[in-house]
Amino acid sequence: MGPLEVRADGRTHTVGGNRQRTLLAALLVSPGRPLAAEQLYTELWGENPPPTFENSLQAHVYRLRRTLQQLAGPDGRAPELLTRSSGYVLELGDEETDAAAFRRLAGQARACARHTPDQALRLLDEALALWRGAPFQDVAQGPMSQSVALALEEEQLCAVEDKLWLGIQLADPVHSISELKRMRTIHPWRERLTEMLMLALYRTGRQAEAVETYNSTRHRLASELGMEPSLKLRQRLQQILNQAPSLDAAVPA
Template identity: 45%
Template sequence: MAGRRHRAAGKVRRTDHRRSRHGTAPVRVPPCRWLPAAPPRAGRASRNGAAMTAGGTIPATISGPGGRPPADPRAGGVREAVRGVPAHGSGGTEFRLLGPVGIRNGGTGTDIVPWGSKQRALLSALVLHAGRLLSVDQLTEELWGDRPPANAANALQAHVARLRRLLPGPEGTVPGHEWITTLPTGYRLSLGDATTDVQHFHRLSAEGRAAAAGDPGRAARLLRRALALWRGPALQDSRYGPLCTGEADRLEENRLTALEILYEMSLCCARPGEIIGELENLVADHPLRERFYDLLMLALYRSGRQAEALGVYERARRRLVEALGIEPGPVLRCRMEAILNHAPGLSAPAPPEAPYPAAENRPGSRELGSEIAWLRQRVDELNRRQIALARRFDALAARTPPTF
């Protein structure tokens, strides 16, 4: 028998006793962290689903939803905040970087996970800089840092060849599309019709920010969809260098900003009690980010828990002094003073008006009266906006010196 299977707690560990091409030692196939209970048989490298390791070839394609990596346990309240919200749908190839690095082959419905941190780092660098030439020196530093192998160019070429074998075949791409182009000085990846979860996140986040001014409920829904794309830290389990470090940091900052806007919109929708637990988790995960303390204090105050809101300020002050030797900033101090004085501005806003119902849902007997009432509300709202805009224009004109 070519190998043995050991089944324990629903997982499969596979040991392969075939002899290597270059020696007599048995080839040990390492267990895959995301290996489903019924994985495909190990075989030789194929164009659409196998990645090379130092000891031989192992399958790298994981099929179906059961093979998806679980969410990062550190996400805590973030995953609770977006549970049950569909992320997006796509029928083509999608590169996934918001969590464990991998590829979603929409044509076959399989998830492809590169083996080894260097393979994941190479894929991350090429996808994050898609359409741009990355030199051999840049990629060498990305994969090996300041300790490159003696034959770095050949080693890099081998990694690129393995990555090419891993990428989806023609059924998941446009006809004639070539993913990675080899140029005299380096390599370039072209997305073609493929997408990335980073693109989806930025698009949904931008739509959420745009909706924040006029429709907090819609803004919150869009931001939850954007955050649902995160399955863990950006570029998780990938050993990356200068090419990806800055991008990973920017993605994390964008995620935290989206969370801040999400909970601000949730408070505008007058649902403070629903998000207190999620904000507590965020404060625990990011103890030096003052905006999360501010939102938690406001949510507690609007839930009738003034003493607890003031206790959050003391907690924030203690952590900032211990970690950074600084006092809370002016925003957090102003929030604390407003809570002490029961400032009127802390009151929850009025619930947003329900949108005008579609014609097929309106009772016929009240259709005209409802329409007139809705139109009057819209006219009043537009008048208020026009007045505010005129005042702002006058203020700007007063500060602008005349030109001759």
């Protein structure tokens, strides 16, 4: 989630060489699971591998294994890059990738959001703090790492939405309005952002702006996609127009 780095002995190290970074990124997608050599050929060279791709892959594996051992130092335990009959596997032992930590923390936050929303908010803060940029941003991505990067970006956006929702419930909604407007500009088709912005505006006494937010979204959906807002968004509008008492209850849903 950002540049590919290895942390060892309290220090952060970069991995030199585009092929080594690409190979390491591919192995980190599913650590502990064997990855077929054929998949690695595609990740490293795409549809045009060199004539000696089998020997080239073995050479890259050897260099990456040596690099990991050097980064771990004489007293550290390096991840094990093992050769299997069908391919290669990277064993991390007790270590954890940032992506795995992010997914673990985000899952814990979702699990406790209803009963302990303040704890969920802290977990989401911790999860989102792991992000340092786009996933695999310094790696020449193959099909596998590209699909994982897209999945991680979607999960990050969901976590940001969850954090904004909890922020509306637990704090003064006015603090969330500017960020919701910014996010809505970047992701205009995510109706959850529009719904949260409408709610935050309503709770700060800006009912007319909440209705205008809905109307502008409806107009854009109709003119650019030929669609109407979702039923959930239409229901939220009716609640705002009717000044439903439930809108004032700061209870996570």
